[in-house]
Amino acid sequence: MRRLLFKSLVQGPLTEAAPAADDAAVAQLAAQVTAEARKRLGRTLAIREVDAGSCNGCELEIHALSNVLYDLERFGLRFVASPRHADVLLVTGPVTANMRQALERTYAATPGPKWVVAVGDCARNGGIFAGSPACVGGVGKVLPVDLHIPGCPPDPTALLKGLLALLESSAGRSQA
Amino acid sequence: MDWPHTIVDREAWHQAAERLRSTEWSLLGLWGEPGVAHMAVMQAGQCALLSLACEENRFPSIGRLHAPAIRLERAMRDLYGLEAEGSPDARPWLRHESPYPFLPVEGESLHQIPVGPVHAGIIEPGHFRFTANGETIVRLEQRLGYVHKGIESLMAGASLEGAAKLACRVSGDSSVAFALAFAQAVESALGVEVPARAVWLRALAAELERLANHFGDIGAVCNDAAFALLHAHFGLLREHVLRAAGACFGHRLMMDGVIPGGLQRDLPADGERVLLELLALARKRFPELVEVYDDTASLKDRTVDAGILSPVLAQQFAAGGYVGRASGRKFDARRTPGYAPYDQLQFEIPVVQAGDVNARVWIRIQEVGQSLGILEQILRQLPSGPVCEPVARHAGEGLALVEGFRGDVLAWVRIGDDGRVERCHLRDPSWFQWPLLEAAIEGNIVADFPLCNKSFNCSYSGHDL
Numbered sequence: 001m002r003r004l005l006f007k008s009l010v011q012g013p014l015t016e017a018a019p020a021a022d023d024a025a026v027a028q029l030a031a032q033v034t035a036e037a038r039k040r041l042g043r044t045l046a047i048r049e050v051d052a053g054s055c056n057g058c059e060l061e062i063h064a065l066s067n068v069l070y071d072l073e074r075f076g077l078r079f080v081a082s083p084r085h086a087d088v089l090l091v092t093g094p095v096t097a098n099m100r101q102a103l104e105r106t107y108a109a110t111p112g113p114k115w116v117v118a119v120g121d122c123a124r125n126g127g128i129f130a131g132s133p134a135c136v137g138g139v140g141k142v143l144p145v146d147l148h149i150p151g152c153p154p155d156p157t158a159l160l161k162g163l164l165a166l167l168e169s170s171a172g173r174s175q176a
Numbered sequence: 177m178d179w180p181h182t183i184v185d186r187e188a189w190h191q192a193a194e195r196l197r198s199t200e201w202s203l204l205g206l207w208g209e210p211g212v213a214h215m216a217v218m219q220a221g222q223c224a225l226l227s228l229a230c231e232e233n234r235f236p237s238i239g240r241l242h243a244p245a246i247r248l249e250r251a252m253r254d255l256y257g258l259e260a261e262g263s264p265d266a267r268p269w270l271r272h273e274s275p276y277p278f279l280p281v282e283g284e285s286l287h288q289i290p291v292g293p294v295h296a297g298i299i300e301p302g303h304f305r306f307t308a309n310g311e312t313i314v315r316l317e318q319r320l321g322y323v324h325k326g327i328e329s330l331m332a333g334a335s336l337e338g339a340a341k342l343a344c345r346v347s348g349d350s351s352v353a354f355a356l357a358f359a360q361a362v363e364s365a366l367g368v369e370v371p372a373r374a375v376w377l378r379a380l381a382a383e384l385e386r387l388a389n390h391f392g393d394i395g396a397v398c399n400d401a402a403f404a405l406l407h408a409h410f411g412l413l414r415e416h417v418l419r420a421a422g423a424c425f426g427h428r429l430m431m432d433g434v435i436p437g438g439l440q441r442d443l444p445a446d447g448e449r450v451l452l453e454l455l456a457l458a459r460k461r462f463p464e465l466v467e468v469y470d471d472t473a474s475l476k477d478r479t480v481d482a483g484i485l486s487p488v489l490a491q492q493f494a495a496g497g498y499v500g501r502a503s504g505r506k507f508d509a510r511r512t513p514g515y516a517p518y519d520q521l522q523f524e525i526p527v528v529q530a531g532d533v534n535a536r537v538w539i540r541i542q543e544v545g546q547s548l549g550i551l552e553q554i555l556r557q558l559p560s561g562p563v564c565e566p567v568a569r570h571a572g573e574g575l576a577l578v579e580g581f582r583g584d585v586l587a588w589v590r591i592g593d594d595g596r597v598e599r600c601h602l603r604d605p606s607w608f609q610w611p612l613l614e615a616a617i618e619g620n621i622v623a624d625f626p627l628c629n630k631s632f633n634c635s636y637s638g639h640d641l
């Protein structure tokens with residue numbers, strides 16, 4: 001263990017440079033984030049992740065955001081355990097019939113101002129599971145969606161770009 | 177692989193249940209389609225398929241004699257309306273339309289803690305109902321099915337290409353294992369000879385998937401025991417594997433790489449170099465991390481003796497993967513029944529008896545070493561040639577059993593004259609592991625549940641279909 005700790009002293013940081021916020025996402029968000037919300041949130045967002053029927057692929061990449069190479073928290077973005085502490089719901093999956101109610105309740109438990117980010121192709125319109133009688137077919141069918149991050153699954157860089165865009169618009173920096 | 181397929185009558189079906197109960201056979205899968213029940217079993221290292229026509233949609237319950245079948249039978253009723261006569265548990269499982277009657281609890285000083293479906297962490301949804309006496313868990317009852325997506329109904333009528341994509345997304349952490357199981361079942365149904373290079377590259381992808389998951393999960397177990405340092409280091413190793421996988425197979429989780437007939441594409445020109453670098457890095461870093469795991473008393477204090485699964489239960493449920501191997505069940509589909517190229521590769525199947533969290537972690541640590549060795553052998557022996565053989569379009573039926581990181585994945589497929597999937601069933605190893613978590617957690621404290629749960633790391637999506 002000492003060896004491991006000592007190495008960290010002589011090694012540079014592993015965390016990589018931040019990607020630029022996704023322009024398309026910034027444009028999509030600019031209109032939705034009010035000045036009032038910006039004032040209240042400053043440059044930090046608490047995120048509650050909700051799996052609404054995903055294959056777990058999207059969760060794996062969302063997880064990766066917290067590894068040392070991406071280190072999501074350095075941007076003021078952090079995952080919280082309860083919707084009551086959250087500004088953002090990060091929702092994955094085609095919304096199964098069996099998860100619909102839990103998703104609605106999670107949204108209801110999240111205090112405003114709040115945003116919903118739909119992650120992955122299934123969260124847009126059911127993706128590969130579209131048309132299944134067991135799926136509602138996309139987060140937008142159940143909640144108002146502010147931003148969609150495409151991909152199956154989106155890789156951590158794509159996720160980071162989308163979330164940074166959200167952060168920038170909530171902090172009023174996309175107007176500059 | 178050629179497996180005997182027998183159409184049986186009710187009497188033979190019932191006898192199969194007896195053989196399963198006596199553990200002479202092990203249950204590999206039990207599933208339905210309209211009017212027919214199917215069962216895959218393993219007998220003396222050989223796999224066999226039994227099918228029973230269900231008059232009036234009824235069949236004699238296997239679960240009545242052999243508990244591991246109970247949830248499978250509940251799913252058969254939910255999906256196909258097949259009734260298991262005499263089943264000890266007739267509650268719905270994957271369908272959630274009506275209020276769910278949890279098991280009654282009687283006794284003094286007991287309280288219940290309901291958790292989920294939305295959990296505190298970034299994990300899949302499911303409901304756990306704990307009955308506790310003070311801090312001690314007296315019973316855990318799971319309720320699953322929240323991520324039921326209707327995969328079997330989407331499979332019915334899908335093209336082979338579409339079905340292969342679906343197979344990758346049954347459980348996103350095991351996309352290679354599922355795609356491989358599906359592809360092997362199709363190839364067995366249609367008599368396709370997969371080119372040698374593709375066979376070897378598929379194993380390469382499968383071992384990368386095993387490595388990525390083992391790294392991630394060993395770290396996550398340490399994190400649940402409040403040892404974040406190892407979590408960070410293992411998370412980094414996992415990320416390196418995913419990047420190498422992305423560079424070699426065009427997708428970090430290697431989705432859509434394995435297809436019936438072979439592979440979507442060959443390795444890129446620098447693929448072998450990327451992989452050799454990854455292996456060198458893992459060979460250097462991994463032993464240091466294992467040393468820390470092994471030498472840290474505060475970690476061992478949490479993992480040793482927590483969540484013990486008895487070898488008897490592991491055997492009864494034919495638990496696959498590290499869950500079975502940490503409780504004395506030496507089974508690995510790469511060996512039994514076995515498939516190419518593993519017959520030409522040297523590797524050990526680690527097994528221990530202790531059955532606790534530490535044992536499950538330790539098996540995974542050993543398996544990392546084995547997978548690194550396998551990858552090195554593959555890179556040394558990789559044959560050249562094409563990576564895909566065109567697949568003929570005709571009717572057929574096939575089965576396959578493939579070792580994913582979590583355990584054995586079963587795939588059964590029937591293809592129609594038009595070359596499209598008529599029916600397909602993919603059985604995740606979690607079906608036989610989830611119920612064992614209920615048993616293993618008994619008598620542990622509530623606070624140890626996340627740790628024990630992580631050490632099993634069952635799939636919700638793979639199970640819920």
Ligand code: SF4
Nearest residue numbers: 055057120121122152
């Ligand atoms: S978008 Fe793709 S990776 Fe994400 S949950 Fe859906 S199928 Fe899985």
